[in-house]
Amino acid sequence: MSVLSPLRHLPDQARRALRGALGWMLLAAMLDGLAGLALVPLILAWFDQQSVQPSALLLLGLTLLQALVSYVAQRRGYLAGAGLAAGLVSQMVQHLPRLPLARQGQLEDLVRGPVFNSMGIPAHLLAPLVTALVTPTMVVLGLFFIEPRLALALALAYLPLFALLRWAGRRSLALEQLRQKVDRRAGQLLQTFAQQQALIRSAGDAGQGQLALRQALHEQH
Incomplete structure (x- = not known):
């Protein structure tokens, strides 16, 4: 079973928003790892008393690009969180007629609690998780070509x-x-x-x- 398979229960719009945000988060994490690898030629050029301008420009370019992609990923995460909450509310409304009257009064607490808190999952929980997994992997893979x-x-x-x-x-x-x-x-x-x-x-x-x-x-x- 795929990691994203539970998303099939969400509406198509919310599912596409989450996958799009995840793609931008992956790209931002990969650029973060590449920016870290760009420090290696800069440090080597510094200690070898060579020109550091090419390495510095490479590091600066990767850093600016990573910051831009990270900003887009953060915004996409917020939009995906709103879509996730809206999708959960939509699914709850569809199941509402099947619930007994005694349990329908609990839906308000459910919306205020877990459903409302789910809005922060893509931007505040998913993005750091992707960064923690992808960035070190990129650094290790890049080091195989250096050391x-x-x-x-x-x-x-x-x-x-x-x-x-x-x-x-x-x-x-x-x-x-x-x-x-x-x-x-x-x-x-x-x-x-x-x-x-x-x-x-x-x-x-x-x-x-x-x-x-x-x-x-x-x-x-």
Whole structure:
């Protein structure tokens, strides 16, 4: 399954906007790596007491081009975020008639929370992720043409780092899922405890309900 396959559930316009923004982000990250590689001939020319003008012009050109492409990618990310939120709202509206009346009141909180926050994903989360993956890869690939041994050492060092980051990501995901599960349980107990106040007061025994609620709240910490 492709990484972008979940986007098929979005409207065509939102999907095209996300893919377009991703393309500009990839180009900006590649130019960032090339600009970093342009420092190598500049430094070598400086220490060899040769003319640094060609290398400096190359670095300046790549830097300006990367800044321009990065600006376009950022704007495309904002537009893609707006399209993503609009697509999610559109899908929610289509599923609205299928929901029971008791759950339709929760849609307002859903739109204000996760759907609204999704607008920042392309510009603020996707772009740094693409840069963190593509730019070092471009630097390592470029170093193979300049200093193969150094590039090989960096590539070998990347493998344990990638494994560590992958483990940390899975660990963070597991902890986040556990936290959400505990929060849902605490919320359900709190709602049940509040709804049954009349029955608890008439029975004169609120100790068991309070104990379960306190235990659920304690698990959140």
